[in-house]
Amino acid sequence: MSIVTVQLGQCGNQIGHEVFNAICGDVRGTHGLCSKKENESYRNACIERFFSEEESEVPVARAVLVDMEPKVISQTLSIAARSGYWKYGDRSHFCQKQGSGNNWANGYSVHGPRHKEVIMDLIQKEAEKCDRLGGFFTLMSMAGGTGSGLGAFVTQCLRDAFPTSFVLNHVIWPYGTGEVIVQNYNSVLTLSHLYQSSDALLVHENDAIHKICAQLMNIKQISFRDVNQVIAHQLGSVFQPAYTAESGSCYSRNPLGDLMETLVPHPEFKMLGVRNIPQMPENSLAYSTFSWPGLIKHLRQMLIANAKMEEGIDWQVRPPRLGSSIPSSHSTNKPPRFNTSIANLVILRGKDTHNVDLGSFRDPSLYTSWLNPGDAFNAWKTPRAFKKYEKSASLVSNSQFLLKPLDSVVGKAWNMFASKAYIHQYTKFGIEEEDFLDSFTALEQVISSYTIL
Amino acid sequence: RSGGDGPDVYKGKICSLKARALLIDMEEGVVNEILQGPLRDVFDSKQLITDVSGSGNNWAVGHKLYGYQYREDIVEKLRKIAEHCDCLQCFFIIHSMGGGTGSGLGTFVLNLLEEEFPEVYRFVTSVYPSGEDDVITSPYNSVLAMKELNEHADCVLPIENESLFDIVNKIHQMINSGKLGSTVKQNSLITSSAGSAKTGQEKPFDAMNNIVANLLLNLTSSARFEGSLNMDLNEISMNLVPFPRLHYLVSSLTPLYTLADVNVPSRRMDQMFSDAFSRDHQLIQADPKHSLYLACALLVRGNVQVSDLRRNIERLKPSLHFVSWNQEGWKTGLCSVPPVGHSHSLLALANNTCVKPTFIELKDKFMKLYRKKAHLHHYLHIDGMEQNCFSEAVLSLSDLIEEYNELDATEGGPRTDPPRLKIAV
Numbered sequence: 091m092s093i094v095t096v097q098l099g100q101c102g103n104q105i106g107h108e109v110f111n112a113i114c115g116d117v118r119g120t121h122g123l124c125s126k127k128e129n130e131s132y133r134n135a136c137i138e139r140f141f142s143e144e145e146s147e148v149p150v151a152r153a154v155l156v157d158m159e160p161k162v163i164s165q166t167l168s169i170a171a172r173s174g175y176w177k178y179g180d181r182s183h184f185c186q187k188q189g190s191g192n193n194w195a196n197g198y199s200v201h202g203p204r205h206k207e208v209i210m211d212l213i214q215k216e217a218e219k220c221d222r223l224g225g226f227f228t229l230m231s232m233a234g235g236t237g238s239g240l241g242a243f244v245t246q247c248l249r250d251a252f253p254t255s256f257v258l259n260h261v262i263w264p265y266g267t268g269e270v271i272v273q274n275y276n277s278v279l280t281l282s283h284l285y286q287s288s289d290a291l292l293v294h295e296n297d298a299i300h301k302i303c304a305q306l307m308n309i310k311q312i313s314f315r316d317v318n319q320v321i322a323h324q325l326g327s328v329f330q331p332a333y334t335a336e337s338g339s340c341y342s343r344n345p346l347g348d349l350m351e352t353l354v355p356h357p358e359f360k361m362l363g364v365r366n367i368p369q370m371p372e373n374s375l376a377y378s379t380f381s382w383p384g385l386i387k388h389l390r391q392m393l394i395a396n397a398k399m400e401e402g403i404d405w406q407v408r409p410p411r412l413g414s415s416i417p418s419s420h421s422t423n424k425p426p427r428f429n430t431s432i433a434n435l436v437i438l439r440g441k442d443t444h445n446v447d448l449g450s451f452r453d454p455s456l457y458t459s460w461l462n463p464g465d466a467f468n469a470w471k472t473p474r475a476f477k478k479y480e481k482s483a484s485l486v487s488n489s490q491f492l493l494k495p496l497d498s499v500v501g502k503a504w505n506m507f508a509s510k511a512y513i514h515q516y517t518k519f520g521i522e523e524e525d526f527l528d529s530f531t532a533l534e535q536v537i538s539s540y541t542i543l
Numbered sequence: 544r545s546g547g548d549g550p551d552v553y554k555g556k557i558c559s560l561k562a563r564a565l566l567i568d569m570e571e572g573v574v575n576e577i578l579q580g581p582l583r584d585v586f587d588s589k590q591l592i593t594d595v596s597g598s599g600n601n602w603a604v605g606h607k608l609y610g611y612q613y614r615e616d617i618v619e620k621l622r623k624i625a626e627h628c629d630c631l632q633c634f635f636i637i638h639s640m641g642g643g644t645g646s647g648l649g650t651f652v653l654n655l656l657e658e659e660f661p662e663v664y665r666f667v668t669s670v671y672p673s674g675e676d677d678v679i680t681s682p683y684n685s686v687l688a689m690k691e692l693n694e695h696a697d698c699v700l701p702i703e704n705e706s707l708f709d710i711v712n713k714i715h716q717m718i719n720s721g722k723l724g725s726t727v728k729q730n731s732l733i734t735s736s737a738g739s740a741k742t743g744q745e746k747p748f749d750a751m752n753n754i755v756a757n758l759l760l761n762l763t764s765s766a767r768f769e770g771s772l773n774m775d776l777n778e779i780s781m782n783l784v785p786f787p788r789l790h791y792l793v794s795s796l797t798p799l800y801t802l803a804d805v806n807v808p809s810r811r812m813d814q815m816f817s818d819a820f821s822r823d824h825q826l827i828q829a830d831p832k833h834s835l836y837l838a839c840a841l842l843v844r845g846n847v848q849v850s851d852l853r854r855n856i857e858r859l860k861p862s863l864h865f866v867s868w869n870q871e872g873w874k875t876g877l878c879s880v881p882p883v884g885h886s887h888s889l890l891a892l893a894n895n896t897c898v899k900p901t902f903i904e905l906k907d908k909f910m911k912l913y914r915k916k917a918h919l920h921h922y923l924h925i926d927g928m929e930q931n932c933f934s935e936a937v938l939s940l941s942d943l944i945e946e947y948n949e950l951d952a953t954e955g956g957p958r959t960d961p962p963r964l965k966i967a968v
Contacts, residue, residue: 191777
């Protein structure tokens with residue numbers, strides 16, 4: 091099954107390019123430490139998923155690029171083509187000249203309706219090229235105007251036009267200390283709207299990735315390109331082909347569906363976080379060895395202590411003792427810094443994945459009480475290594491990972507809203523105070539739901 | 544681009560590009576000089592509106608008399624220029640406040656732009672009269688113009704000659720100081736037109752005007768060149784104007800020059816950020832560090848990455864006072880291409896209550912004249928000009944000052960965040 095990627099705004103397009111690069115690089119670069127047959131299988135599954143092989147020599151990414159100003163798309167297209175290994179379709183992009191001015195209302199209420207037909211037409215064409223459509227993967231940031239506002243509008247259109255397809259939104263959480271002054275408004279509006287039409291939101295936080303670049307990757311002068319490459323690496327490690335329990339001897343053909351099924355049992359809970367281990371500069375890999383027990387132990391602690399990376403994990407955090415559960419709305423018996431999960435997915439890639447002990451992830455005390463632990467945890471595996479990592483593990487988690495960031499963004503936005511600052515910029519394009527209030531209400535509901543897990 | 548298939552740039556000289564500009568003056572001297580100078584091919588006669596006698600430093604003559612007279616001509620020429628644009632995003636209005644034409648006719652054009660092109664942003668670069676201004680009526684002209692700026696501009700960048708003059712002097716001292724002076728790269732001077740097309744003798748205001756030219760270059764750099772975090776002009780207005788009338792931005796530019804042989808990259812870069820918050824680099828006389836920031840934008844050019852930005856914001860934040868509802872009110876842009884002669888540069892734009900004293904002083908000077916009705920008759924005998932134009936203008940200015948006062952007042956007391964919405968569980 092194939093996934094159609096929709097890249098929205100500067101951030102979405104810059105990241106999208108790195109994602110396709112990472113995926114292509116992984117497939118091309120190594121034999122993946124497995125048999126030739128396995129490697130062939132992997133490559134074919136990956137290509138079917140993300141690329142179409144047309145008469146042109148190089149694979150063409152199944153992607154639609156959208157931006158309201160031309161510079162980023164034009165750069166993205168040319169850099170991709172120059173690589174010689176893959177490219178974007180010649181007519182798979184749409185851009186304007188005006189930009190959205192960091193204004194969600196402009197993106198959503200003006201650009202959206204104005205360009206709906208053209209954009210949906212491009213997406214439709216891309217969808218028709220797939221033998222079997224596995225769903226849509228959108229890339230956007232919450233902070234700006236196009237990715238956020240137009241992105242929310244396009245997601246709605248996707249849901250309307252493809253009611254039975256999966257829609258996964260990848261959302262970039264901006265740095266806490268401003269990239270954009272009105273980023274909290276834009277974020278609140280984006281999240282509340284996406285929650286209505288999207289199946290799940292997969293989130294990467296700029297602050298967290300920045301730390302990974304600084305401390306794990308040892309990069310001195312960190313650029314957005316560095317940040318985007320780490321994000322692309324993490325996404326690649328999630329979306330490259332893997333075997334699920336049900337897929338038997340073939341690579342899973344429905345990655346988005348599988349993801350939704352395992353991780354989103356209830357529509358109130360759609361916020362997914364990603365963790366990846368090990369994460370290090372590639373040229374250090376040769377000097378490091380890893381054991382699966384070590385990797386799994388660290389990954390599990392990253393989950394329950396809500397650590398963003400494998401350094402600086404708080405090992406003091408422990409799951410609560412079961413049996414003393416009090417059915418109250420406030421989980422007073424749960425340790426305060428403990429991260430409760432609804433569902434988790436671990437993906438193992440590389441050597442000896444078949445007999446890795448994942449029992450620690452099945453521990454019922456990690457989860458809320460409403461799913462069977464058997465259902466709450468799933469594992470995907472493949473003997474084919476990802477890039478140069480002999481062993482690597484990823485975690486996609488529907489848990490309280492994003493509760494604090496969400497609460498923080500809503501708090502700051504509310505604070506600003508109380509003073510009515512910048513509101514005139516939004517009402518100018520048709521988003522009224524009432525719309526803001528609706529969004530705040532929706533998100534307070536989500537916060538509340540995640541808090542009482 | 545004017546017609547013809549020839550190259551746009553030949554041997555380093557622009558041959559077939561025309562400025563998207565309209566030059567308006569009610570005297571001919573300045574415009575004629577431009578048309579005879581090295582930029583003559585960049586402008587053509589269809590882009591000019593001139594007259595002979597000038598406006599006599601009288602806002603009413605500029606706004607009411609010439610405005611009425613030239614209205615149709617201006618509209619027609621604007622439409623022609625706009626037709627050449629695939630996508631018209633914004634107008635830059637460049638004028639002074641203290642005289643008659645720039646101030647009066649300039650604000651008339653501002654009004655016109657809002658009427659004819661309501662969706663296009665209006666950025667105004669205004670030169671405010673300095674302390675020892677020798678135009679007696681400049682307070683009248685400035686306050687009358689301020690009302691127009693309050694109501695019809697999206698963003699105003701006030702400039703004061705005193706600041707420009709100080710920057711020029713600082714550079715002269717740098718160059719002539721002997722030891723370090725010889726290592727200054729000539730073409731990196733913010734006052735130098737060495738990188739531009741001009742040749743020949745420099746006039747007294749040229750150095751000062753070059754600074755303003757650099758301001759506009761930096762402002763538009765992200766729209767003209769690529770970068771990892773683009774900042775368009777409409778984003779500036781969106782992020783820096785929290786309330787419609789509070790749209791006056793303090794600008795500061797760094798570096799003023801580049802030393803040729805100093806090669807300590809990261810220290811030099813951090814110094815650049817510090818300088819942007821030093822009064823020596825501002826284009827108006829004001830004290831943002833001791834007033835309240837409503838918002839701040841940093842437009843960076845050159846080999847600067849997001850980690851450099853974040854490091855410096857963290858470093859400088861503690862010494863700046865931001866309003867309670869915008870504690871992290873930073874807007875940032877990264878453009879890959881530095882200005883000529885530099886490896887990187889920074890333009891800081893601040894929406895800060897420190898502009899209040901400037902406006903209060905303006906109002907005081909106005910009242911000094913107005914109370915005695917000095918020179919009023921020069922204005923009132925112009926058709927369309929009445930006493931209440933004056934009273935409305937000073938009221939508009941007073942209201943603006945009051946808005947800044949209210950913001951300053953709120954920041955003294957204890958801070959409590961507004962209670963969040965409660966959800967039924």
